[in-house]
Amino acid sequence: MNKSLLSLALVAALSGCSLIPEYQRPDAPAPADWPQGEAYSKASPEARAQALGWREFFRDPALQQLIEVALENNRDLRVAALNVDAYRALYRVQRADVLPAVSADGAGTRSRTPGDLSMSGEPAISSQYSATFGVSWELDLFGRLRSLRDQALEEFFASEAAQRSTQISLIASVANAWLTLQADQALLQVTRDTLKTYEESLGLTQRSFDVGVASALELRQARSAVDSARVSIEQYTRLVAQDRNALTLLLGQALPTGLPADDRLERTQLAPLPVGLPSDLLQQRPDILQAEYQLRAANASIGAARAAFFPRISLTGAAGTASRELSGLFDGGSGYWSFSPSISVPIFNAGQLRANLDYAEISKNIQVAQYEKAIQTAFREVADGLAAQATYTRQVQAQRDLLATSEDYYNLAERRYRTGVDSYLTVLDAQRQLFSVQQQLISDRLAQMTSEVNLFKALGGGWQEKLQAVPAEG
Secondary structure (H helix, E strand, C coil), X not given: CCHHHHHHHHHHHHHCCCCCCCCCCCCCXXXXXXXXXXXXXXXXXXXXXXXXXXXXXXXXXXXXXXXHHHHHHCHHHHHHHHHHHHHHHHHHHHHHHHCCEEEEEEEEEEEEECHHHCCCCCCEEEEEEEEEEEEEEEECCCCHHHHHHHHHHHHHHHHHHHHHHXXXXXXXXXXXXXXXXXXXXXXXXXXXXXXXXXXXXXHHHHHHHHCCCCCHHHHHHHHHHHHHHHHHHHHHHHHHHHHHHHHHHHHCCCCXXXXXXXXXXXXXXXXXXXXXXXXXXXXXXXXXXXXXXHXXXXXXXXXXXXXXXXXXXXXXXXXXXXXXXXHXXXXXCCEEEEECCEEECCCCCCCHHHHHHHHHHHHHHXXXXXXXXXXXXXXXXXXXXXXXXXXXXXXXXXHHHHHHHHHHHHHHHHXXXXXXXXXXXXXXXXHHHHHHHXXXXXXXXXXXXXXXXXXXXXXXXXXXXXCCCCCCCC
């Protein structure tokens, strides 16, 4: 036993404190400000971020309904909630060990002894009855039990934070799945509209070919465009069905009927995000809170490992009555009592206690690294979201401008073809370009909105409507 442990033990025994090292939160390994540059908005946030619940962020009534269903029925969220209950029970177990254990026992025996075993040579019947009230208590002079209790408490808080993290992930997954379904439905509709245009062009080209105006090559190209659109329709039909299946899994039940339809897929479906300073993540990200609670738990385990080097003192007492007859159980002179203090001093254990202490200290260092990584990961996710926020706004606007230009190009090419100025090849090129730009605009809108959802998740939003639980005292 080294001198440092001995001195800690003396201080703990005299003051009634534990041997848990003083907890100090590690410095956050992240810059004080968000990145700056062309990819980011020039308006840097100055105000601190405010908690934003998912009801305030998601403005689409259909999406709100889907999130409500998922929070009620999703199986992953149920498992997370049950884990919280399990760690709450474990905390109550460790808390009970700190307090004295009181028990009341009653016993009775009645036996017959054969004559050849009796001193009198005659069969004998004996009876014994007792009623005992007992108390046992381990004196936690060095804080071993309190350390284990504190460790269990921090693990409970970590599980509660993990539940909130699961809730945020679920909300973001439902939102992204719903947006993906909307995008695929929009793509399916655009493809159907394009197919109608291709079929009209095919009919016009067929008539031109029949009268010898259009060539066989133009006719084949027109048919190729129709066949290509039909292939795309089947692809998007399959994707829509798979999107619905993904939503069903997230909801834990079938999609509700009569969902409000909103196929606009516009940024206005989402509220503006209040982005604060990087330090705000320490209080808003449940995964960071979870990592810190686990770090606190590992810190508390060191106290228990240190206390294991020192004696364990237990007090056991019992008092009651005993009698040969049940009727005389509470007569005068039938009382008895016992008091049994005990002490257990570790002398030799082949280095087991030292190894346990080393393991506890190493586990704490691991948790420190995981805590720092959680902060760095959070910073990267928010920085990526801020970069996407600014660039997607400009990208979607540029794609809208390109769509307007492509529509003008197609209308002009079609008029020139109908008047015999240009060939069908120009019209076909304009049709394909317009179709491609329409598809890309929908894809860019989806990417923009999913990036906003991911930024909402990265900022730790979505769980503020539910308060942090506390272990039940019962």
